[in-house]
Amino acid sequence: MSRDIVDGMKPKNLVIVRAVHDQGLSHVEAAARFGVTRQWVHTLVRRYEDEGPDGVAPRSRAPKTRPGTTVPAIRDRIIQLRRELTRSGADAGPVTIVWHLEQEGHPAPSTSTIRRILHTAGLITPAPKKRPRNSYIRFQADLPNECWQADITHWFLADGTRIEILDFLDDHARYLLDIRPAAAFTGPMVTAVMTELIRRYGPPMSTLTDNGLVFTTRLARHKGARGGFEKLLAAHGITQKNGRPGHPQTQGKIERFHQTLKRWLKAHPLPDTIDDLAVLLTEFTTWYNTRRPHRSLGRRTPEQAYTDLPKATPTSTSDTTEWRSRTDKVDKNGKVTIRYAGHLRHLGIGRAHTGTPVLLLVHDRDVTVSSMNTGQIIAEFTIDPAKNYQPKKP
Template identity: 50%
Template sequence: MKDTNRNRVIILSITEGSLTPPEAAERFGISKRWVYTLLARYRTGGLDAVDPQTRRPHTNPNSTGKDTITRILKLRDTLTTQGLDAGPESIWDRLPEETRPSTSTIWRILRRHNTIVDQPQKRPRTSWHRFEAAAPNECWQSDFTHWPLADGTDTQIISWLDDHSRELLHATTHTPVTGQTVIDTFIHTMDVYGPPASTLTDNGMVYTTRFARGHDGTPKQPNGFEQLLADLGIVQKNGAANHPTTQGKIERYHQTLKQWLTADGLVATIAELNAQLARFAVIYNTQRPHRAIGRRTPHEAYMATDKAFPVVEATGHIWRVRYDQVDATGTISIRHAGRLRHLGIGRAWARKRVLLLVHGSETMVIKRDGGEIIAEHTLDASKDYQRKK
């Protein structure tokens, strides 16, 4: 017999029958104290009061407060409206430290209020295999994606992303992205961040022709971007065909970008779209902690470690490569022994782009086209201006 029915039978055998409490205790094999407890409950609350009572406490001092729950739900709505990630980790980052519950608690609150939809088809994170460059500038990923203007005009957004830190290094709009676009945006990004040791892209013709064949079946010559990387000693890596997860970081970045652009609204011109991308870069790099890099922002992760750089071997030495531009006075500036030094190249080379190779105190400046050495220096730490040999 269930406890609910049993307790009611005990009371009814006393109130409606002829049993006394001691007799009821003996009849049902329970203590007299329990019989008197049931009778007391019956007199104050009727038969419903004798049903088994839950042992759950009426209050829980460790439960999340209503104000915190309200703030969590409001943050969820705000982040979603802004087109930003609104998961438990993103909400956790934005809660005051003194009232911040765990991410699992935030997840349960979101699920309890029907703001999370279960996705059992997703692979568990424990099954993921992460590949990450060990230092900033060790590898840059690049790809482009389509995005419409308000009138439906199709545009293409090309981006460069640091593999180690997820720092968004460059994002601009083009119609369409061409091989020259790849070269120009890569050079612009190098001017700001320095050259990477390697690049990772898909097999699009704007990035590589190594897998293409001419009409006669012979391999095509390297395109301009491939030649530029070879000149700089930068390793070029390409993902396998039909395997976009190799470039998973920039593919995931595209999801975040499009989610934000959708929330921000379509614009009428390319200039306005580029302004949107500039605003997004600030948010993405400096205001949005990333779970994969220890809840730091990409900019924090990029600045926290020494940068990698490409190297080439020449004249028996390993040279650090820098892609540079001679200034209007015919010099190049580099930092050596804690101070800025000015390498004399010659006014004839003003505004020309060159390769600067550095090995200790030795430098070698090479013409970008043709590979001709146009200047060499042995750096003198006592002087700011360095005459070429």
């Protein structure tokens, strides 16, 4: 066997050349005999004369230049960004990497190219059972302040103490309006935070929360007055919306936000105190609102989305006055209790009526107390929300 063929040369090409050189066939005759074009015979003969047997070896058809190929420096930066973002607890997907490249002034490849680079580098774990994004039914408020979502989640201190975290999120912009820790949040504490936010940002058109007692008393075992949070919303004409029990998907944005929050917190050492956690949450707020592009916001930050459009305002015109009634018995100190705005209020009726069963008729802040034995009105009150003990009207 010819050494030329053993060296890997394509046998047919070499035979064609030798038919011309050794057997005296013309280019046209060789083309007809071997079923190729005359131009190809001419090319093979020229290569053979210039380079010898190596010249007729098969050649790659790949282009000599690849203008669309990602340069090594950008490829290395993509891998570096992926590792840095993952290590810091931030989102590290292709869309986020594109945003960071653009912020640094680098030309960014397509997200599909970035995904291939990350796959090649072994930095993506396949998730074949993950639900596709296009299968979700999405809802988003049209304007900032059209809907605020609120919820309570938790985190831990270094000694294992479980700490609650209260957060408020704008539905349209995903703007983090407020986040703070506490050992445990009560209704009045949540109401105070909401009051502060209304002063800071103006009242929203609506709120969306779960059915926790700090937000609503509508599912309480023992029906009573509306809580302080509910009364605050009513006073500002804010529409209150609550998710269906056992259906957290209704508050999907803030539930998804908690994933981002906890991934970021996991990348940092556990704080020693609640104050340390508060400092950490302040740092997170700045990063989340101003330095993190959001996929659902066209790669804008929540701060940009919140400030780009005018703010929605309350439109509620319904009667928010509270009407209810309850029965009680005057205690030995001459008092009965009633819950108003999340607090128990003590109504001073007088020891002369100790043991008397009474009917309380509540019209918002006004309470009329009558004896269930005689039907006679024995006391009237106007609740002062700043006080627990309520003296009767003269």
